[in-house]
Amino acid sequence: MPFVTRYFIKTSLMFFVAALLCALLLVLRPFIVLPAFVVGLTPVYFHLFMVGWVTQIIIGVAFWMFPKFTKEQPRGSEMLAWSTYILLNTGLLLRAVAEPANAVQMWMGWGWLLALAALLQWLGGFAFVINTWPRIKER
Amino acid sequence: MxxxxxxxxxxxxxxxxxxxxxxxxxxxxxxxxxxxxxxxxLPAHMEFLLMGWIVHLVMGVAYWILPRFQTKRPLSALVWLSFCLLNGGIWLISISTFVAFAPTIQLVGRIAEVGAIMAFAVHAWPRIKPTSL
Known part of the structure; x- marks a missing residue:
């Protein structure tokens, strides 16, 4: 298994746990008093699950298992794979912090961080598609 | 592939x-x-990622990897039908918030998606078997 795939899969497992912890916090609200930011966790929960866990494990396995690009570069560009990893995860972590904070605190900086999170994740998705597209081919 | x-x-x-x-x-x-x-x-965002990204990918990999009959993948026409219905459904639901009769458009879109998944399931069902058969 390639080095970057191990990073993708282990990180996806951590996001899976984090997503379910968010879900747990959301259902605990009627029973115990929790900080106000918990209200803003619903979209974070959903995106940690779908982007952090599901999409990231697909990306890791696709990099490993999809048909070879060339003999010299069987998995396409390592650099694009690492770029995908860094952009996607930085963007997602930024979102996980800034979105609940933006919901409860009037500070312009949270808004800018959310915009940055959007841009980083979009670039991460784009890097993955560019690297994967030429590997989707007949033998 | x-x-x-x-x-x-x-x-x-x-x-x-x-x-x-x-x-x-x-x-x-x-x-x-x-x-x-x-x-x-927002509905387009959810539809593109759930039905567009995840379901297409799963169907594509399943069609490629599930056990075959000798070298054949039977009932492939059903998967083409599934591909067309799924895309029709995704776009109908995605545009429904911009057009009149949204509930009707959404209903037709969901029916197309159900048809797509049924067609794919009919194709895949006999391929879920021991590799030796």
Missing amino acids: PRLSIWLIRAALIYLLLGFTVGGLLLWHKGLPLNPALWRL
């Missing part, structure tokens, strides 16, 4: 880009407001 899988997986990648683009706009708008009308794209 068979041609039909190439179509399905490349469609998945296009939907990933579309879904991330719409999602990026919505998240940006949450932080730095652009236009409130962007929220009408």
Whole structure:
């Protein structure tokens, strides 16, 4: 298994746990008093699950298992794979912090961080598609 | 990789880009407001990523990898039908917030998606077997 795939899969497992912890916090609200930011966790929960866990494990396995690009570069560009990893995860972590904070605190900086999170994740998705597209081919 | 899988997986990648683009706009708008009308794209964001990205990818990989009968993948026409119905359903639901008769358009879209999944299941069912058969 390639080095970057191990990073993708282990990180996806951590996001899976984090997503379910968010879900747990959301259902605990009627029973115990929790900080106000918990209200803003619903979209974070959903995106940690779908982007952090599901999409990231697909990306890791696709990099490993999809048909070879060339003999010299069987998995396409390592650099694009690492770029995908860094952009996607930085963007997602930024979102996980800034979105609940933006919901409860009037500070312009949270808004800018959310915009940055959007841009980083979009670039991460784009890097993955560019690297994967030429590997989707007949033998 | 068979041609039909190439179509399905490349469609998945296009939907990933579309879904991330719409999602990026919505998240940006949450932080730095652009236009409130962007929220009408929320169903398209969900549809592109759930049915467009995930379902196309799963169908594409399943069609490629599930056990075959000798070298044949039977009932492939059903997977083409599934591909067409799924795309029709995705786009009907995605545009429904911009047109009149939204509930009717959504109903037709969901019926198309149910048809797509049924067609794929009928294709895949006999292929879920020991490899030796």
